[in-house]
Amino acid sequence: MTVMDTTGTHVDSCAGPPHADRRPDGQDRYTISEVAALTGLTAHTLRWYERIGLMPHIDRSHTGQRRYSNRDLDWLGLVGKLRLTGMPVADMVRYAELVREGDHTYGARFELLKATREGVRARIAELQDTLAVLDRKIDFYGDAGRALASEGAVL
Amino acid sequence: MTVMDTTGTHVDSCAGPPHADRRPDGQDRYTISEVAALTGLTAHTLRWYERIGLMPHIDRSHTGQRRYSNRDLDWLGLVGKLRLTGMPVADMVRYAELVREGDHTYGARFELLKATREGVRARIAELQDTLAVLDRKIDFYGDAGRALASEGAVL
């Protein structure tokens, strides 16, 4: 249960390419504005994520300021990806809760990830379908659109 | 300029598979609730689409009720597809305006469709990227997740 190992690289293995201007583990104490610059989120949004329970506990300096770790950046990377899929923030909060609750939620998290993956796959299929519609429409315009348009077709 | 031909099937050729329970052209005067059932949108939403300029002019019965045509359904089919891509309603309104403005907007519409297509392609790429992240995470869980989770990795 205790977290002894903070040097392993496996922590990073799940959040895409690690950001270039990251500090090595051990000196990874970023201010909120540094994290904002790194992630593209605003400081406001980062604090809001914390308020709604989307972040793990963020370390604080002796004066109470947030100090983000590399692991926090990894988490934000994952959140960013999930956000791109259109996953509602509430669902991500649910996942964050499972992580906080510890090992016994392992199965639930696994299932949630798999369900999310299926959702993303379905979304991709949907978009490819839409792409086909657009392709047909664009061909239509390219080939004979001008003539057909004047006949009243809804282009 | 005059719209003589309403019997051609080419009108339909751009909006995916035609809905099964459609009436043949000529008897295509659907009430708002029929269209709601056919499209999955609510009557409220259909009226709202009209208010914001997303629909062409919808025909009315002698008592002022809306009567949608097959062409209107085609248009709603396209709108539905574009909505799936995440295109903002405002952009779709812009496209609708171009259609209303007539043939001379042909080029603009063509460009807009091509830009939209590129947007969809980019979105698909993004999702595939996310899918890869999820796949890695899921493998991780499946292979050694339980052990690593107890070491403190952010899964």
Added chain:
DNA sequence: TAGAACCTTCGAGTGCGCTCCAGGCAAGCG
């Protein structure tokens, strides 16, 4: 030691895409 630049919290505001309500009209039916 001044001032800028950063941080904190709380709470209100914004933009989008609906979603719903109130109040009223018109048609069909027993």
Added chain:
DNA sequence: CGCTTGCCTGGAGCGCACTCGAAGGTTCTA
């Protein structure tokens, strides 16, 4: 004739995901 059903309009309200402002404390640079 009254009742129900379906439709009309204009406008208010809602949920989401931020986004920003106010008021005040702290830390860095000259």
